[in-house]
Amino acid sequence: MRYIALVAVPAVLTAAFLYTASDSRQTVSAQDFINLQQGSSVQQGFRRAHAKGFCVYGRFEASGELAAYSRASLFQAGSYPFIGRFSVAGSNPTAPDLKAPVRSLALTILPNTAEQWRTAMNTPPVLAVGTPEKFYQQLAALQNNSIGEFFAANPETAAFRQWRASYQPTQSYATEQYHSIHAFYLVDSQGQQQAARWAIVPKAVAGNTTLDDSADNALEQEFLSRLKQAPVEFDLVFTLATEKDNPQDPTVLWPETNPQIQAGIIQITLASKQENGLCNAINFDPLVLPDGLLPSADPILRARAAAYAESHRRRAREVLMETVVGDKHE
Ligand code: HEM
Incomplete structure (x- = not known):
């Protein structure tokens, strides 16, 4: 089933897109991104x-x-x-x-x-x-160990760098x-439109965790044992833009004083390995939206x-090839 689901969807999603940045004549394609992200040792069948x-x-x-702001049925x-x-x-x-x-x-x-x-x-x-071009350059700089130079050459990175300097990773996926x-x-x-961003805000308090620091799957194991005790919950909180905010620009933080709306609670009750889980077949494309939500520019x-x-x-394709010509069906 996992294989069928994984190969059924992508046929409609395969076009090779090319982007032109509004502020330059450079282009970077989806293939360029994926070639860079997968690197030289491709992990067959896995996300890049x-x-x-x-x-x-x-x-x-x-x-x-x-x-009141979105007619999407899942916000009723x-x-x-x-x-x-x-x-x-x-x-x-x-x-x-x-x-990581x-x-x-x-x-x-x-819905x-x-x-x-x-x-x-x-x-x-x-x-x-x-811009996609700069994002590509950032990924390349990370791979070339030249991210310091990249940040210094691009002043719009300031808010991100500030966040990075103050961010303390917690001991659990449930408290991020x-x-x-x-x-x-x-x-x-x-038909009225209101620009907004959203965040998933943990209800659990960071700190009361026993983590096996030496395990490669430390965070996963912590989450699974936490889930055995009780469901894990987050608030889904929307922040509305004001006329001072530019919805096209993801490099700038919006003021904390912007209006916020609590859209509901994300309650997690089950978890499973990705290898045999339903999430493996899904492409979490951020442009798959219900009526009532539109992308910004x-x-x-x-x-x-x-x-x-x-x-x-x-x-x-790799999963399909493994299934059709690999040893699984011989
Ligand atoms: C141009 C910028 C970006 C590129 C090229 C990129 C690329 C990718 C790729 C190739 C995947 C794997 C997709 C799959 O095989 O299903 C992925 C997954 C993911 N990306 Fe990005 N990404 C970008 C920006 C972002 C941003 C801005 C966010 C957060 C807002 C983000 C969050 C994620 C997450 C959470 C996943 C994992 C989704 C899952 O669980 O399947 N990415 N990204």
Whole structure:
């Protein structure tokens, strides 16, 4: 089943997109991103980024408070199932999870319609840069150990660097805060649009954790044993833009005084290995949105959608080849 699901979806997602930055004539394609991210030792069948992770399942209990701003059916008060995935940045599925600089949560929430809302969120609240070309250069600088020079040459990285200097990783996926980073538009029943970002805010308090620091799967093990005691909960909090905020620019933090709306609670009740979990087949493309949510013009959003499709196409092909011509069916 895992193989069928993984190969069924990507055919429609395979186009090779090319992006042109508004501030330069350089271009970077989805293939360029994935070639760089996978590096020279390809991990067959795995995501080219955030390769290490596991699946989670639960329900989104919508408060109904966001319904005045978005007509999306999943923001009406009610209970909606989701499949999610915790992960760490990087292309190595066996790397020690505690050492990764970024932790992540992706969700696919299923309203009572044919729609889905997919969101893939990271621990930093801002990006270092604001164009796909610069993001590519940042990834290359990380690989070449020249990130210091890259940051110095790009002043828009200031807010990200400030966050990085103050960020203290916690001992659990359950006590991190995960951010949309990009802005999207909430669309109400009259068609009015309001720019917003969102964050998944932990209800659990950091600190009361026993972690096996030496284990490669320390964070995963901690989460699984925590889940045996009780469901893990987060608030889904939207922050509204004011006229002073630029929704296209993911490098700038919005003021803490901006209005916030508690859209509901993400309650995780189950978890499973990604190898046989439903999340493995999902491409958490941030442009899969329900009616009532629209993307902002942030160009990195489009670059992400294209790159995720390319990564998904490659890993799905590898799984298919393994299944069809490998020893599994001989
Ligand atoms: C141009 C910028 C970016 C590129 C090229 C990129 C690339 C990728 C790729 C190739 C994957 C694997 C997709 C798959 O095979 O299913 C991925 C996963 C992921 N990315 Fe990005 N990414 C970018 C920016 C971001 C940003 C800004 C965020 C956070 C807001 C983010 C969060 C994630 C998360 C959470 C996952 C794991 C999703 C999952 O569990 O499947 N990425 N990224």
